[in-house]
Structure formats: C-alpha cells, structure tokens
Amino acid sequence: MQTSYDVLSPNCPSRVVLNRIGDRWTIFVIMALNGQVLRFGELRERIGAITPKVLTETLRALEGDGLVAREAFAEMPPRVEYRLTALGVSLLEPIGAVRRWAETHVSEVLDARERSAEVGA
Amino acid sequence: MQTSYDVLSPNCPSRVVLNRIGDRWTIFVIMALNGQVLRFGELRERIGAITPKVLTETLRALEGDGLVAREAFAEMPPRVEYRLTALGVSLLEPIGAVRRWAETHVSEVLDARERSAEVGA
DNA sequence: CAGTATCCTGTGAGATACTG
DNA sequence: CAGTATCTCACAGGATACTG
Numbered sequence: 001m002q003t004s005y006d007v008l009s010p011n012c013p014s015r016v017v018l019n020r021i022g023d024r025w026t027i028f029v030i031m032a033l034n035g036q037v038l039r040f041g042e043l044r045e046r047i048g049a050i051t052p053k054v055l056t057e058t059l060r061a062l063e064g065d066g067l068v069a070r071e072a073f074a075e076m077p078p079r080v081e082y083r084l085t086a087l088g089v090s091l092l093e094p095i096g097a098v099r100r101w102a103e104t105h106v107s108e109v110l111d112a113r114e115r116s117a118e119v120g121a
Numbered sequence: 122m123q124t125s126y127d128v129l130s131p132n133c134p135s136r137v138v139l140n141r142i143g144d145r146w147t148i149f150v151i152m153a154l155n156g157q158v159l160r161f162g163e164l165r166e167r168i169g170a171i172t173p174k175v176l177t178e179t180l181r182a183l184e185g186d187g188l189v190a191r192e193a194f195a196e197m198p199p200r201v202e203y204r205l206t207a208l209g210v211s212l213l214e215p216i217g218a219v220r221r222w223a224e225t226h227v228s229e230v231l232d233a234r235e236r237s238a239e240v241g242a
Numbered sequence: 243c244a245g246t247a248t249c250c251t252g253t254g255a256g257a258t259a260c261t262g
Numbered sequence: 263c264a265g266t267a268t269c270t271c272a273c274a275g276g277a278t279a280c281t282g
Binding site for chain 4: 023024025049050051053054057076078
C-alpha cells in the first residue's frame with residue numbers, strides 16, 4: 001500500500017489524474033455535466049467544436065475512469081444519458097481551483113506573453 | 122475589458138491556463154522549482170527523463186507566460202538560474218488542489234479503470 | 243439519435259549530435 | 263554548462279461518410 005505519492009515521478013499514479021485533466025476535452029465534458037444530465041447530442045452542442053468521434057473517445061475514457069456514468073435506454077430512436085458520478089463530482093473542486101486561478105490571473109499571463117512576444121519576435 | 126470567462130468556450134483566456142497546466146512538462150518544472158532556485162542541469166536531474174530540447178522549450182514557454190524567471194550569469198562556464206515568479210508561486214495553490222485530489226482519489230480511478238478493462242477487453 | 247469506420251494531418255516530443 | 267540544430271515518429275484529434 002502506497003501512502004505517499006511523488007508527482008515528480010512519471011510513473012506516479014497522481015500523474016494519471018493530471019493527464020486526464022490535461023486532456024484537451026475532459027474539462028469541457030466535466031464542466032458541461034456539472035449538475036446536469038445530458039444526452040450525447042446535447043453534449044456536442046454545448047461543447048461546440050468537438051466531433052462525435054472525439055466526444056465518444058473522451059466519454060469512454062471518463063467512463064472507464066469512473067468519473068462519468070452512461071445510461072442507455074432501449075428505445076427507438078436511441079437515448080443515452082451521461083452524468084457525473086460521485087467521483088466525477090468531487091473532481092469539480094480541484095478544477096474549480098484551477099478555474100478561479102485562471103480567471104484571476106489570466107490577464108497577467110497574457111500581458112507577460114505579449115511582452116515577451118514583442119522582444120522575442 | 123472582459124469581466125467574466127466561460128471555460129466552455131475554446132477561445133476563452135481561461136483555456137490558456139488549462140493548456141499550460143495540461144502541458145506534459147509544466148507541472149514537473151513548477152513543482153521542481155517550488156521553493157527552490159535551480160540551474161538548468163539541476164532541473165534536468167530532478168525531472169528525470171526530459172531531454173534538453175524539451176526542457177528548454179518548456180522553460181521558454183513558462184518564462185514567456187511570466188511564471189518562471191531566468192537569470193543568466195556572464196561567467197565561464199555559464200550559469201543560469203531559474204526560479205518561480207510571484208505569479209508562478211500563486212499557481213502552486215491550484216496545482217496543489219489537483220494534487221490533493223489525485224492523492225485522495227487515484228486508487229478509485231485506478232480501480233474503475235481496471236474494472237472496465239476486464240470487461241472492455 | 244448515437245454512435246462507427248476510415249482516412250489524414252499537425253505537432254509534441256524523443257534521439258542524437260553539435261556549439262558558444 | 264547550457265543550451266541549439268536536425269531528423270523522425272507516434273498519436274491525438276479533425277473531416278467525412280456510414281449504420282443499428
């Protein structure tokens with residue numbers, strides 16, 4: 001039983017989470033499902049520029065990690081609902097922390113970026 | 122002046138931060154520089170499997186975003202020191218939130234992953 | 243509606259070798 | 263020591279078309 005993790009180690013399980021969060025589409029899906037139950041098509045609409053293939057991949061990954069629950073109804077036409085699991089909901093907190101930091105400091109980052117671009121170019 | 126951000130929008134400035142954090146090497150560098158001033162070679166050692174090229178790219182990006190400060194000394198042999206800026210330090214907090222979540226919940230994610238792998242395969 | 247199936251491309255990043 | 267310079271490749275992810 002491992003009791004402590006070292007994020008600096010590439011094979012550390014913590015890295016798993018960072019990879020997932022860092023994934024291009026994960027955040028969008030998690031945020032969209034915040035407090036909502038959505039169908040495949042609804043997710044597509046809300047996220048915008050995502051293709052069905054990529055949305056499916058993202059959803060499958062999230063499902064596999066126990067963050068999102070998928071419920072299919074045997075109807076015609078088909079209906080499938082996605083929602084966050086308890087684990088998925090708990091992920092909203094750290095994501096919120098990142099988001100708050102972003103909203104507070106993005107302008108500084110953008111300023112710095114612009115300033116270095118002037119010189120760099 | 123934009124007063125509110127929507128992370129669900131791909132062109133939202135907040136996305137900038139998520140991209141940066143999601144970058145494969147950013148976290149490693151930020152964590153390594155936590156409370157430390159390190160030279161290029163020291164960073165290489167601590168991070169492990171990173172190549173000089175990639176470390177340079179990561180460092181330049183971080184510098185450009187105002188998260189890391191680079192100080193070069195005109196000596197022979199050359200000496201260059203990297204440290205977090207105040208902005209970089211402030212980023213430690215949200216990263217810490219993610220890290221804590223990871224340390225608490227990784228086992229659940231891994232369990233779920235394993236369970237779905239059994240079925241999926 | 244909720245996906246699959248294919249094909250294709252950009253680029254993050256590794257390996258390797260060289261330089262001020 | 264602290265990087266640059268090339269070359270190469272895998273793979274995330276996009277476009278498009280099709281199906282139970």
